[in-house]
Amino acid sequence: MNIISTSKKKNVLEVKNLGISLLNKNNDLIKIIHNISFNTYLNEVLAIIGESGSGKSVTSLSIMRLIEFYGGKIINGNIFLYTKKNKKIDLTKLKLSNLNKIRGSEISMVFQDPFSSLNPLFKIGEQITEVIQLHQHKSYSNSLNEAKKLLDLVQIPNINNIINYYPYQLSGGMLQRICIAIAISCYPTILIADEPTTALDTILQKELLKLIKDIKKERNMGVIFITHNLGLINLIADQVIIMYKGKIVENSSVFNILQNPKHKYTQYLLKNYPKFILNKNKKFFYTIKYSSLYNKYVSDKTIIKKKIPLLKIKNIITRFNIKNNFFNKISHQIYAVERVSFHLYKGETLSIIGESGCGKSTIIKSIFNLVDSQIKLFLLNNKTINLYNPKDLLYIKKNIQCIFQNSYTSLNPKKNIGYSIMEPLLVHNVLLTHNQLIKRVKYLLKCVGLKSNFINRYPKECSGGQRQRICIARALAIQPQIIIADESFSSLDIIIQSKIFNLILELQNNFNISFIIISHDITMIKRISHRIAIMYLGEIIEIGPSKSIFENPQHDYTKRLIFSIFNMHVKNNEYSNILEYSNNFKKKNIFPIGTILPKKNFIKVGIDHYVIQRSNNI
Incomplete structure (x- = not known):
């Protein structure tokens, strides 16, 4: 094991032989963290890497002494914190009243799920x-x-x-x-960030990492950065810990981990991370090399192109009111979605990509009438849909199902998995006997690669990857024609993510389902998409075939989005001129009430490839 020299570093956190156990159903303690030890130093970032279930988050909760609230217990070891006044405190020995004074002031945490x-x-x-x-x-x-x-x-x-x-x-x-x-x-002396970038697009990820590094230096603190994204650690980490099944299998500098990994598991992770290769001979040409984990690829053979698409939506307008004055009068509006139009063929995957707050999820809410919006034309199976007609809304929900971003909050914690998958069948009055319902649920679990004994489990007893598969099974229950996945895969590690994507492509081939994928993760989108739409400030600014978007991006924002992809094998600043390309964008979509924006036209730049007409606004 390579250990970094610590002679000139100031220790702010020292974990020694930490062992943690969790209670199972029978109230027996099961050891899940096995005698781990590491140090965190002032003005340094320690990254903890590992797949889902490796013990990353459990370790961070133990440092905060929050693990007790999750049925866990620290059974051995010490956690020493060096405070601002240079006092050495063993957090494992502190009483709750003293811990409350330290949490927030001396040690603080950014949790994985902001909701x-x-x-x-x-x-x-x-x-x-x-x-x-x-x-x-x-x-x-x-x-x-x-x-x-x-x-x-x-x-x-x-x-x-x-x-x-x-x-x-x-x-x-x-x-x-x-x-x-x-x-x-x-x-705080120590900032623990548990998967803080999973909800962010690649541009905001880069800005957030820079922000954390700047804050670390400005506020003189140590940082523990927990992630499953290997592409991030080259941009932020000084030291890296690799965790596997509750153990630290490798601990070294970020350079040694990336360039000379020793443990087989570290080598396995690096080998299976997608690699981005920039061809300098062609100004804007990216090739992505995927590992053998991704054994299925999107196929044009699944698309059934008829004169009339399966879904056609024209001119979605969704705006949110802002009350600015003493009398609570509406003075401005956020133009969340502005004149967005698209269509979808049977068996096709359309991905919508954009930064946080650009209106991607608002489009989905508009389709399901979850927010007030205007839609000029809504055709599903060539049937005109009126969102204010209850029968039409029920027709939408039967033919379009959604997989939401947070798999844990999407499932009722008081209902077992069997009932959660069965519920859409009950809501839509699918006439099946109880035995037939159970048989259908077991079949759906098998379709998503889970055993039939999951039928009696509860959401808290499943990992993040398993819960996501359960949500897919539930979406498939009533055999919809379209499935919408809203940021459903960003929190999954590379291994589980590859399994889910392989599953989606297999389901598309078997059942000819159409998908709308909402995401900020361009890394995976290219592999599973037939077409890609790029969103910025409530508008689709470019849309076209996946290959064309990557090989020949036209809009400045599209170029910036694509070249902000992290590549852990790129040397620092090697492509800084590209990563900072076209950084001057308008940063707001808030206008005085009644403002009418000029209509923008699309220009055809290739086969099925369109880019919005440029203006001074973007």
Whole structure:
């Protein structure tokens, strides 16, 4: 094992022989973390890498002493924290009252799921000021001013309005940045970031990593960065730990891990990470080399192109009101989705890509009438749909199913897996006997690669990858013609992600299902998509075949999005001129109420490849 020299480094966290157990159904303690040891140093980033279930998050929860709330117990070892006053404290020995003083002020954490990290009943501003008032004892007005500075630091736009928003009104990417603002509000000694980039697109990922590095230097703290994305560690980490089945199998510098891995598991992870190769002879040409894990590829043979597509949507307009004055009068609107049109053929996969807050998920909400919107034309199976007609809405839900971003909150924790998969059949009055329903559920579990004994399990007893498969099985239950996956794979590690994508392509080949994939992960999108639509500030700015979009991007934003993909094998700054390409974009889509935007036309630049006409707005 390669150990980094520590002679001139200041230790801020020392974990020694840490062992953790969790309670099973029979209340027996099962050891899941096996005597791990590592150090975190001041002004350094320690990255913890591993697949789903390797023990990364359990380790971070143990450092915060939150593992007890999840049925866990620290059975041996020590966790030493070196405070701002240079006191050495063993966190495993502290009482709860003393831990509450340390959490937030000395050690802080950004959790993986921002939706469950924030209180849905309180406004964003209240949740940030609460932490500042509790630990820094400032007045509310001073705390609010500090909160605004923090939101500006994490690049949240329209701050004066955002502080009065509730969490459900914001995108996952914006919520994640707000969680980071809360975490750094009290200048902690250690910041633990548990998968903080999974909800962010590649551009925001890069900006967030730079932000964490800048904050680390400015606020003089150590960082533990937990991720499954190997492509990120070259951009942020100083030291890397590789975890597998609750053990540390390798601990070394980021250079040694990437260039000279010793353990077989580390070598396996690196071998199976997709590699991006830039051909310098052609200005904008990327080739992606996938590993043998991805044994299935998208096929044009699945597409049945008729004169009339399976789904045709024209001119979606969705806007959100902003109340700015004393009388609570609507003065401005957020143009979340503006004149978006697209079509989908049977057996086709259309992927919609864009940065956080660009309106991708709002399109899906508009289709299901979950937000107030206007749609000029909505055709499904050549049938005109009226979203305000209950029968038409039921027809949509029967033929279009959705796999949501968060698999845990998508499943009822009080219902077993069998009932969750069976529920769509019950809602849509599919006339089957109880035995036939059970048989259908077992068949669906088999289709997604799970055993029939999962029928009696509950969501908390399944891993993230297993829950995602269960959500796919539920979406398949009533045999829909279209499945929409809204950021459903971003939180999965490369191994589980490859299995899910192989499964999707297999289902498409077997059942001729059409897919709409909402994502920010360009790495995987190319492999599973027939066509790709690029969104920016509520508009589709470019749409075309997957190969054409990657090999011949036309819009400046598309170029920036593609070349912001991280490549761990690229030397630092080797392609910095490309990564920073076209950085001057308009940063808002908020207009005074009643503003009519000029209509933009699409220009054909290739076979089925269109780009929006350029204007001064973008």
